[in-house]
Amino acid sequence: MRKKVAILAGDGIGPEITAEAVKVLTALQEHWGLDWVMESGLIGGAAYDATGTPLPDDTLALAQDSDAILLGAVGGPKWETLDISIRPEKGLLGIRSALQLFANLRPAILYPQLVGASTLKPEVVSGLDIMIVRELTGGIYFGQPRGVQRLENGEREGFNTLVYKESEIRRIAQVAFTIAMKRGRRVCSVDKANVLESTELWREVVNEVAKEFPEVELSHMYVDNAAMQLVRAPKQFDVLVTTNMFGDILSDCAAMLTGSIGMLPSASLDQSGKGMYEPIHGSAPDIAGQGIANPLATILSVAMMLRYSLNESAPATCLEKAVGTVLDRGLRTPDIYSPGMSQVSTGAMGDAVVEAL
Amino acid sequence: MRKKVAILAGDGIGPEITAEAVKVLTALQEHWGLDWVMESGLIGGAAYDATGTPLPDDTLALAQDSDAILLGAVGGPKWETLDISIRPEKGLLGIRSALQLFANLRPAILYPQLVGASTLKPEVVSGLDIMIVRELTGGIYFGQPRGVQRLENGEREGFNTLVYKESEIRRIAQVAFTIAMKRGRRVCSVDKANVLESTELWREVVNEVAKEFPEVELSHMYVDNAAMQLVRAPKQFDVLVTTNMFGDILSDCAAMLTGSIGMLPSASLDQSGKGMYEPIHGSAPDIAGQGIANPLATILSVAMMLRYSLNESAPATCLEKAVGTVLDRGLRTPDIYSPGMSQVSTGAMGDAVVEAL
Ligand SMILES: CC(C)[C@H](C(=O)O)[C@@H](O)C(=O)O
Ligand SMILES: CC(C)[C@H](C(=O)O)[C@@H](O)C(=O)O
Numbered sequence: 001m002r003k004k005v006a007i008l009a010g011d012g013i014g015p016e017i018t019a020e021a022v023k024v025l026t027a028l029q030e031h032w033g034l035d036w037v038m039e040s041g042l043i044g045g046a047a048y049d050a051t052g053t054p055l056p057d058d059t060l061a062l063a064q065d066s067d068a069i070l071l072g073a074v075g076g077p078k079w080e081t082l083d084i085s086i087r088p089e090k091g092l093l094g095i096r097s098a099l100q101l102f103a104n105l106r107p108a109i110l111y112p113q114l115v116g117a118s119t120l121k122p123e124v125v126s127g128l129d130i131m132i133v134r135e136l137t138g139g140i141y142f143g144q145p146r147g148v149q150r151l152e153n154g155e156r157e158g159f160n161t162l163v164y165k166e167s168e169i170r171r172i173a174q175v176a177f178t179i180a181m182k183r184g185r186r187v188c189s190v191d192k193a194n195v196l197e198s199t200e201l202w203r204e205v206v207n208e209v210a211k212e213f214p215e216v217e218l219s220h221m222y223v224d225n226a227a228m229q230l231v232r233a234p235k236q237f238d239v240l241v242t243t244n245m246f247g248d249i250l251s252d253c254a255a256m257l258t259g260s261i262g263m264l265p266s267a268s269l270d271q272s273g274k275g276m277y278e279p280i281h282g283s284a285p286d287i288a289g290q291g292i293a294n295p296l297a298t299i300l301s302v303a304m305m306l307r308y309s310l311n312e313s314a315p316a317t318c319l320e321k322a323v324g325t326v327l328d329r330g331l332r333t334p335d336i337y338s339p340g341m342s343q344v345s346t347g348a349m350g351d352a353v354v355e356a357l
Numbered sequence: 358m359r360k361k362v363a364i365l366a367g368d369g370i371g372p373e374i375t376a377e378a379v380k381v382l383t384a385l386q387e388h389w390g391l392d393w394v395m396e397s398g399l400i401g402g403a404a405y406d407a408t409g410t411p412l413p414d415d416t417l418a419l420a421q422d423s424d425a426i427l428l429g430a431v432g433g434p435k436w437e438t439l440d441i442s443i444r445p446e447k448g449l450l451g452i453r454s455a456l457q458l459f460a461n462l463r464p465a466i467l468y469p470q471l472v473g474a475s476t477l478k479p480e481v482v483s484g485l486d487i488m489i490v491r492e493l494t495g496g497i498y499f500g501q502p503r504g505v506q507r508l509e510n511g512e513r514e515g516f517n518t519l520v521y522k523e524s525e526i527r528r529i530a531q532v533a534f535t536i537a538m539k540r541g542r543r544v545c546s547v548d549k550a551n552v553l554e555s556t557e558l559w560r561e562v563v564n565e566v567a568k569e570f571p572e573v574e575l576s577h578m579y580v581d582n583a584a585m586q587l588v589r590a591p592k593q594f595d596v597l598v599t600t601n602m603f604g605d606i607l608s609d610c611a612a613m614l615t616g617s618i619g620m621l622p623s624a625s626l627d628q629s630g631k632g633m634y635e636p637i638h639g640s641a642p643d644i645a646g647q648g649i650a651n652p653l654a655t656i657l658s659v660a661m662m663l664r665y666s667l668n669e670s671a672p673a674t675c676l677e678k679a680v681g682t683v684l685d686r687g688l689r690t691p692d693i694y695s696p697g698m699s700q701v702s703t704g705a706m707g708d709a710v711v712e713a714l
Contacts, residue, residue, distance in 0.1 A: 089551045124476045147554050155523040158555030163516040194446045201515030227610040253584040
């Protein structure tokens, strides 16, 4: 059956960067004789403006009906005053939850060509290659009860619930160990088991899952220490696995260690390998529409899509190599520009990758 | 009335480093004619081993009865298998809560003598001086309900509650703005208001408090972005104010930017200025008893104690200068040692500070 890829451009620089990824997807079809149909849908603020909801039924149906989803980015100051329930972010959270995309893979890789972009000393970060596995459909992001209530004394109280079931912990731990088997065979599980009972259970279940993977070395770290260790000696990590909220924070911290978040893709997978792919950076409304956004994170998200959802690992590797070639040629969007390199636009960068394919 | 200072050494390197701080407190009394009595109590794993609880009634009574508390550090692998309710950490959390020490001040300062210790490039961190104001007696650390329950299908589920009342948010925001008035007059409040209702309320209340401080510039940042910005450009911050859990993570990250967490003190204050003072580093059981721990974070905690709880700001400044002198003389414990400097023991470092006073 013909595969289907949903393209959800979203807000800010989303449309510009997904346009480049679509160029790449099209070129891949031509060169490799691959076959999928691409269909676009609205999400986030763009969907809210057009339909009054950040996740229209059409878009959800399209996502459910696709083998893979490419997402640009959502959100922006324009919608920050909206109620949480209809903000652009709810579109993203709604798809994650409805499709049970529980496994969020966020590689933090430093490209050798870009080592100077990091704020860390080269010896601390050169060769950095961490895979952060973040639980994405549970925890405090989705826990009930939640909201704001009025107390008897008249003041308001806001509350959220951090909740994890054994089965939710088990499946994300299994993903982390499986990935570790294909990498450095080390998993570090991050929790706050000295304070939070929910993450004490997390630690217990991860320990149980570890027994299924005797070749993988497991360690545990408290989240505050993990934040320190990422800054102190990030290369000590191979695979990090953690909760939704801790993963949100630590993966952004890890990404920034590379100094080039315009380069980093991500995948959000369900149990069967269906997934949503997106750059880890945001919608950057401040630079939207200027043709200066870096499309490489989105293009590298296409490579992850090929590998994890479309089962085409040869073209994925080829695409990753093409990105390397373009960097070797010295092409840089402004975010990764350094003296002596050639500054190019979003579109020119996409074209260069297509050419290098 | 004669003031009272409680000394709670705790676990690991706690006893060694507090011994040096006591030397300093004693010397200050002699040189400045200051007058307080010091009394020791058990806490953490040491208290658990001796009495079966990490916070004996005696210790709590001592803390309640004191004007200020000096704490070493608690915890260690020895007690990690204990139930959360009796772990060493509960001693610390118990005092924080019982004494309502809601305002945790964690400076992240880079000493010019130690700029090389940072893993970040000198231009990114030199001159770094951030004050992190962390809410310490609320949020998910203390929220009810919490625990692990069995679901109908037989699996376990762990849960914790993140909860903030307006009044809790208001008082910590007021502390942050008040401190900002004495510094750079900028406050950045960190939340996850795009996902968590409790922190949407946080943002609202911080905005209200800001009106009482028209001279202070307020900004808001999502926690994931804050983790990135700390790595990307930490000097953009003056005062950061945030929740208990986010503060735990971000303050450790910020501390590590300096590369010398053995240098960083902290204060935990109640509404009246009574407080507990402790180094931000942990109990470091791996180096305990070897005389190589850095006592300067604990000694600098004494300086904070003088300033915030004992109302002796002249000796506080003098003590901070003494620490600077010792660093200028090239004395270094192993954690901050670099070639060309003189390596000294915990005790020799304490003696040197006393001498420099
Ligand atoms: C936009 C926001 C809801 C989202 C999250 O917090 O998960 C983003 O920060 C991310 O990490 O994908
Ligand atoms: C020991 C632990 C309970 C504590 C905390 O999480 O608050 C520590 O990490 C700290 O930051 O003081």
